Amino acid sequence: MKKSIYLILFKLGFLFIFFTFFPNSIYAKNIDSTKIKDDWYIESALRYGRIVPNSSGTKLWNINVIGADLRIGKQTFGKSEWEQWFGYPNYGLAFRYAHFSDNMLQDKIACFWFLSGSFVDSRHLSFRYQLGSGLVYFFNYYDPFKNIENVFIGSALNAHIDLNLSLDFTITKQIDLILRANFSHSSNGAIRFPNYGINPISGQLAVRYHFNERAEKIYTIDTIKTFLPKNSLYFTLAPGFKQSKKNYVYDNPDKYRVKTKYLTTTFQLGYLRQFHPKYRFGGGIDIMYSSELRNFFPPEKQNEWKYMTTAGFVSFELLYNRFVVHAALAAYISRSADFYEWYYERAGFKVLLGKNRNHSLGIMLKAHAGMIDYIEWGYNFQFFNWNDKSVRILKRFKKRV
Template sequence: MKSISTYFGISDSKFQLLLVGLLVFICGLTVDAQKKQHFQAANLLFEPRFNYGFLIAHHVEMEIYNGHFPSFEFSVARATYGKQQWESLYNYPVTGCTYWNAWLGHPDLGQAHAIFPFIRFPWLKTDKNELNFRLGAGMAYLTKKFDRLENYKYIAIGSHLNAAINLMVEYRWKPLNYLQLSFGIQLMHFSNGSTKTPNYGLNIPSLSGGAAFRLNKENSYIKRRIRPDLTRFEFDGREFLEIKLGTTFAIKETGDTDGKRYNIYSGFLSASKSLGFKNKLGLCLDLSWDGSDALLVARTNTDPYPARQLTKPGISAAYELVLSRMSFAFNLGFYLGGKDKSEGLSYYKAGIHYLISKNMFANLTLKTHFARADYVGIGLGYRFRWKYYLK
């Protein structure tokens, strides 16, 4: 029997490295928080949910799969209560992990299984009512994929293993101490980041309802006249410029019939300033080399040129949303050069940075051109603090 990694065309060792890296990013915050629960109750919530939605036909070829179908999920979550500084800054969010399952409404599409850690941010919050936003990111396994002979009409996804992104806005009502009822709208997205083509992706909006149960009394919020003790990863109120130097590696296909894969190497140097305990804003210099660019250039240019012209420098505005040792990074930038111009002059990056130590971090990055995914890559980096002084 073939291993799952053969569907990506990479070795088992590389596949395991990619999977472990992803799980470290998206699970680290929850694990780190749970380790610190020495004397308080676990503060756990158990929540089954029922969703009913449809598959968005965002390409003409997908219209044959129009239809409505249910999906189900089960979550184990932990409500924060102020043990760490970031918890109170974000109005005591909830972290957890969800299993999501659905038959996708057509025999060609099969079934989807997804597991994703999540964080649920309160927008509005009272003792009995909440308006929340949930963000989840993890892995999905789709039982059906594109096959040139057996499933050639299914042009949305070319691999069994995919990334899973979940967004949800919900209203939550707490009629009892041990019971919570919620209703909302969510979007589930599956994509492999062009590691295997085709990769139009699946987008599933749904109406959602659930009931969450507690097995013990909720911990009271820790309210202090002074802030909780800082961890070594958290901003301490001092002014400095943070310099980050990082690298990213990825593999992708271009969609050609030969199924050839191309390596991508990129690096970045960013300078940012903390706007407070939650946000950073700055500029980033990017440098990338994509092995598939030579193929794209050859379609319109037959003249010889230096290989260095395939390198693409760029500059981008950078923003980070910080949660202890993890941060969500967003960049909007423009290319300053490069031989290939087919993808346009602008690009967008979204990623997760996770501090392995005080200054070394791992990163998981999605790069896109407009609404089309270019690649998903992983890498390492190091941060420096420059001009560090007291206010």
């Protein structure tokens, strides 16, 4: 086992050095820097970490994670105002390989988009955050005969959420060195049990190569003093499906053998107020249907109306141009049974569509106290909009020295 880990480390180290010190051998012949204005880059990273336990009695913390990332990204320089408001974010696509030092999880590969902004930005050092989401494939998921211990990953294909904090050091005009702390989550959103999910944390060492010398950052929002707030009424329709823990068969070696899936649907009426170029908040009512709730009632008391619930929610959103990060907290107003918790959380993202950005498509995770209930696939329409009569005074942007 140790020999195989050393072999993997050797291969990852070779790839890291190759992409770090010899990028021109791959790309320079095909790139004319005089014709490229956008700041595209390639990044290679090595990572090492462990898995945070998400249930008692597990030995997840004893599992080591080693792997490598390859990223293709674009560094913004303030051509659009939203880039300046968020501290010149970079965004792109990441590919990840990870090996787990046990026979239960073994290996995974992931592909996910990422978006990174800065808390502090100077000419030679930046303190940054990153959001990411995509898909991950596990080679050794749950199997009632071959891998019954793996109650954490119940399907080969899963959702992947990726969060980072990093220190980015500018070494030359085209090379950056990055020290990164990473947290990720992988699960299938209750589409198939078992689905405890895993939460690796890791440290990363990365080197980024810019294909061209980075452009000088543009500063224009230091002249912006006011913003006209926008108010909107909207509705959202978001169907989904899930399995139920009520279908566990405890007297069978494979207690997850019942694969019944249940329809879920959320209809939402809400209000949004955009008070800043990059922030908006809101609230409203959720009207939800979940056919899974039939499992909470004896046959003689089952009724479709009992599977309806209502809740009130408050929300907050970040607007990266047309890309929206959404978070909400809600409490049930009415329900026919005391299932799960009395409150829930919702988090996800939306993409704004249309000339006036009144339509959007999004993916949300609904969870009870951090445990995923189901995934919502939603369409949103802002059907009535109005602006304030007076402008709002903004805090002026401080130009970097």
